[in-house]
Amino acid sequence: MSFAAKGMAATAQDEAYRAILQDIRSGRYQPGERLIPETIARELAMSRMPVREAFQRLANEGLVLIRPNRGCVVSGLTIEEIYELFEIRSVLEGLAVRLAMPRFDAAALAELDDHLARMHRAGAAGGADWLSRHQEFHAYICGLSGRPKLIAQIAALHIAVEPSMRVWLHHVAQPAHATERQDEVVEAIRTGDAEHAEAVMRDHVLRTAPRLAEFLRSRGQAAGLSPTLPASAQL
Amino acid sequence: MSFAAKGMAATAQDEAYRAILQDIRSGRYQPGERLIPETIARELAMSRMPVREAFQRLANEGLVLIRPNRGCVVSGLTIEEIYELFEIRSVLEGLAVRLAMPRFDAAALAELDDHLARMHRAGAAGGADWLSRHQEFHAYICGLSGRPKLIAQIAALHIAVEPSMRVWLHHVAQPAHATERQDEVVEAIRTGDAEHAEAVMRDHVLRTAPRLAEFLRSRGQAAGLSPTLPASAQL
DNA sequence: CTCTGTATGAGTGTATCCACTATTACAAAG
DNA sequence: CTTTGTAATAGTGGATACACTCATACAGAG
Known part of the structure; x- marks a missing residue:
């Protein structure tokens, strides 16, 4: 049997994704706010990389905007x-x-x-x-x-x-x-x-x-x- | 003036994304085929990392399936x-x-x-x-x-x-x-x-x-x- | 005081490295 | 010959290191 409960993150990247998603949904991260990988990584006790990949996923869902060399901001809606x-x-x-x-x-x-x-x-x-x-x-x-x-x-x-x-x-x-x-x-x-x-x-x-x-x-x-x-x- | 033409990839990750997307659309990568980061990275003259992040994007769009620790395969449709x-x-x-x-x-x-x-x-x-x-x-x-x-x-x-x-x-x-x-x-x-x-x-x-x-x-x-x-x- | 050029620092993107997982091939036992 | 255990290898996820970009602050010129 798979012992990874449905709500359980199998990988660090997934954990980061869920955490950031939660914080955006709840409003902890406000629209326009910049998300710094290193900060979040420290918070979750992991390195920048899985956080970056989580950003990618969030960007694809439109929750976040990534501009090359200019970081990641929570995207408000017009x-x-x-x-x-x-x-x-x-x-x-x-x-x-x-x-x-x-x-x-x-x-x-x-x-x-x-x-x-x-x-x-x-x-x-x-x-x-x-x-x-x-x-x-x-x-x-x-x-x-x-x-x-x-x-x-x-x-x-x-x-x-x-x-x-x-x-x-x-x-x-x-x-x-x-x-x-x-x-x-x-x-x-x-x-x-x-x-x-x-x-x-x-x-x-x-x-x-x-x-x-x-x-x-x-x-x-x-x-x-x-x-x-x-x-x-x-x- | 922004000299990055619309079709131009600003970042290596973007280049990888476009290349792989193209190859999936054209049918070069068949459904079920496994995509090995290192191989593609060599092909595009870059490291594995941008390729990995391109995989993420493709996975979010449903074109590819990533199973933890088991790699990335082109996802056919039922x-x-x-x-x-x-x-x-x-x-x-x-x-x-x-x-x-x-x-x-x-x-x-x-x-x-x-x-x-x-x-x-x-x-x-x-x-x-x-x-x-x-x-x-x-x-x-x-x-x-x-x-x-x-x-x-x-x-x-x-x-x-x-x-x-x-x-x-x-x-x-x-x-x-x-x-x-x-x-x-x-x-x-x-x-x-x-x-x-x-x-x-x-x-x-x-x-x-x-x-x-x-x-x-x-x-x-x-x-x-x-x-x-x-x-x-x-x- | 304002404007402009430079320097410093924070942050991003990519490469390399390491530890762990899974799969395969092979060998020994039945 | 089949089955099962084990070793070797390929591949994955993650961490660290490095180079480059951008932004800000500051200093000097006007």
Whole structure:
């Protein structure tokens, strides 16, 4: 049996990756902040090299920007980029829920209700980890699609906007969990109509974007450091 | 003025990345083949390290699989994975064409026709580089969406299936360029109806998948080496 | 006081080196 | 002849070392 538990890092590079990812998601490393390999390496009791390779991975996911000879900075998102990510998420999650529809039996629906309940509880209790519950809700639906790459893509998109979402939820009086109508998504799923569920999910995802964008705009948060994009630009 | 031309590699690592990517796309490195850093490093007149980091990038894009302590192999796609990639591409390119619609003026439509013509010419002339022309056709449409990340994602998907496509086009008598009806897409764009264009693009993309899949199945090509997926699996 | 040139230091990219893992080939036992 | 244990080798992950780039601070000229 493989004794490396799922959450366990097999290699130093992986450990570095997880640690830095965590710190970006949580907001410990702010957009625009420069990440110095040596510092992080000392912190994790390893050398610079695995940290550098972790940077590479993060750069490919757009969380960090590496300019040659000029180091690695946490990449904030412009308003336009946030919109773009939500647009992409909307069609991908729409696809996911459509593909997941055949698998929604009674048990799955019950579990879905559980997720809803947990979310609402977290929202009522102050909303500190409402965001995590919300991501789990979406992840559960996507998971039922049975499409590994699709799931991973969507997860990456959630992670990319997470830092912005956190500051939003932290600073705003009327946060998402008060107005976001996830119930509509669940209702649509219950109808059994795949096309309908897809459309509702699309709308649901897109609805958050303008409010988040407005908030960031009001804070003047255009930390515009466009990340190096994943693949080669030209086909 | 920046004297580093766009296609120029600023760093050794980037050079390695481009070289290996090229060799995977072209089919020089076959799925399942093991990539030995030292060999490639010698070939490119550099040390192992930049090559290793290039591997990382390729792994993140799913083109290569790195198992700890067990090296780096070119990751072939299973039939299921190919279907999945086409599904994802269909919704993303559908989104792209929808967003691009407002920008289709007379000039853009003319250029689109140019692309079509070039494609048909390449197809008639034996189809050696029909695939590249086809990718350029799609890239042109996506480019008009003005969404950098969306464009990059789609490009990455095209690259991922490119090796399989190449063997298909090379081995089959009735290849895609004979039956793929790109004209329908252009026609739909001409109507000016964004929703319609999106639907047509979706269908267009999905149509290729089953035929490619059938071909690969007939060759028994289930080179099932599922790549390490981009982001963290759990949200 | 401002501007410009230089020097110093921090940080990056690459090469080399070392320790450990895995795989292969081979030999001895059954 | 097959099987199993062991040794040798190729290859991987990580650390250190070195050369080069960039940025900042400072000094001298205007």
